[in-house]
Amino acid sequence: MPTSFDICAEVVAGSAAWLGRGLSCVCAQRRESDARPSFDLTPAQEECLQRLQYRIDVQYDSSNVEHQEALRALWNASFPEEELRGLISEQWKEMGWQGKDPSTDFRGGGFISLENLLYFARNFPKSFQDLLRKQEGDRALWEYPFAVAGVNITFMLIQMLDLEAVKPRNLVGATFLKFLAENESAFDLLYCITFKLMDNQWLAMHASYMDFNVCSLNFDNF
Structure with missing residues (x-):
């Protein structure tokens, strides 16, 4: 019987599949040992981590033309x-932002959370649209807010992989850097897989809007 990770890797198939399988194995190993890994970063890993950390440090700036264009x-x-009709519009609520100005929701995830959503929409449009429009599964009348969930996933992955440290202090983060050195889109790919996994968990829980804060995904569920 396929696991949820196998299913999600198939949904965002191709270059995402190797990342999903690899981190799934690592997370199974992590459950067997709580010891912190002892390792040195290769020059390639260090460079890739620094570039990713630069992305993480960029806050969404509503006056920045590049950020405005990304939102459009x-x-x-x-x-x-x-x-x-405008960057401040009631239309944004259709996508699952909390109000008419999406910029207020980026505080937790920064500009990279917008980049993650845009990467998902451009590279896996069918999966993105299925999640945005809640087209799969037996859905509750009151669903989770899509866009806000996306920002939360970005924040969760940064914390879980310990990406703001000089080097990750856990096995999952250390292994992720190996994938990042092979493919600089690894974080964006993992984001897409994680979003789908979160939605699978939501459906399995028969959750509704009131369960949104409870239905947080972590690698122990893989």
Whole structure:
């Protein structure tokens, strides 16, 4: 019987599959030992980690033209049939932002959380649309807010992989750097897989909006 990780790796198939399988094995090993890994970063790993940390440190800036364009691009990828009336608009609530100004929701995840959503929309449009429009499974009347969930997933992955440290202090983070050195999109790919896994968990729980804070995904569920 396929595991949830196998299913999700198939949904975001191709280059994402190797990442999903690899981290799934690592997380199984982590349950057998709580010891902190002892390792040195290779020059390639250190360089890739520093570039990723630079992305993590960038806060969303509503006055930054690049950030504005990324937000517009996210809307166009999400609702190509509907013209956006403005960066501050009631329309954003359709996507699962808490209010009419999405910039207020980026505080927890920074600009990289917008980049993650945009990467998902552009590279795996079918899976993205399925999640955005809640097209799979037996859904509750009140569903989780899609966009806010996406920002939360970015924040959760950064913390779980210990990506703000000089070097990760856990096995999952240490192993992730090996994947990152092979593919600089590894964090974005892992984000896509994790979003799908979160949705699978949501459906398995028969959850509704009131369960949103409870339904947080961690690698122990893989």
